[in-house]
Amino acid sequence: MSRILSVNLAVPARNPATGVGLTGISKRPVDHLVTVRAPGPMATGLHSGLVGDQIFDIEHHGGDDRAVYAYAREDYDWWQARLSRRLANGIFGENLTTEGVDVNGAVIGERWRVGPRLVLQPVFGRIPGVTFQRRMGEPRWARTFARSIRPGAYLRVLEQGEVWAGDPVTVEDRPAHGVTVAQAFRAYATEPELLPDLLRTDGLPDDLRETLTSRLLRRR
Numbered sequence: 001m002s003r004i005l006s007v008n009l010a011v012p013a014r015n016p017a018t019g020v021g022l023t024g025i026s027k028r029p030v031d032h033l034v035t036v037r038a039p040g041p042m043a044t045g046l047h048s049g050l051v052g053d054q055i056f057d058i059e060h061h062g063g064d065d066r067a068v069y070a071y072a073r074e075d076y077d078w079w080q081a082r083l084s085r086r087l088a089n090g091i092f093g094e095n096l097t098t099e100g101v102d103v104n105g106a107v108i109g110e111r112w113r114v115g116p117r118l119v120l121q122p123v124f125g126r127i128p129g130v131t132f133q134r135r136m137g138e139p140r141w142a143r144t145f146a147r148s149i150r151p152g153a154y155l156r157v158l159e160q161g162e163v164w165a166g167d168p169v170t171v172e173d174r175p176a177h178g179v180t181v182a183q184a185f186r187a188y189a190t191e192p193e194l195l196p197d198l199l200r201t202d203g204l205p206d207d208l209r210e211t212l213t214s215r216l217l218r219r220r
Contacts, residue, residue, distance in 0.1 A: 118161025125151025
């Protein structure tokens, strides 16, 4: 069964990695219903898509195109075997830890129905930054994470609703282009020769498309 294993909200803490001051990357599972809605623009909106969550680095996180972050428990288990340490749900900073959902194999722009009302849409993978690096305390973690091509998925909120641990996840619609989160992230992180195909993909965030276009022009 494809389901939400846990819903995780931020526990604010000091951020030793940047000048932001606080970070919401540390998230812990909650045992209550959480409302999820489109938060609006990154810098001026409500930041996180989950009511009760907190985002402090509003230059790089949050907003409609990064409203929700999902990570698969199966990928956590893969990392646990390689890092020889326990990884609890939420330690990567995801809002939704899933089970039985092919998060990295999701097609960009497909529609996930979560529970009875909430509809989410995968748009791209998580790009690891310095806060995540310091959070994990692993040598060269950002590069290791990126090269694994297990980024998890940022999600837009298409239809507001509530989410609770145990809610089923159903893919209602899948675009014909077939470009997955993993394939798109591979083009971004390790195989830039794939960028032209990625830029033809509908559903990418506008700011990411601009970044990729600039990168492609520099390569040429």
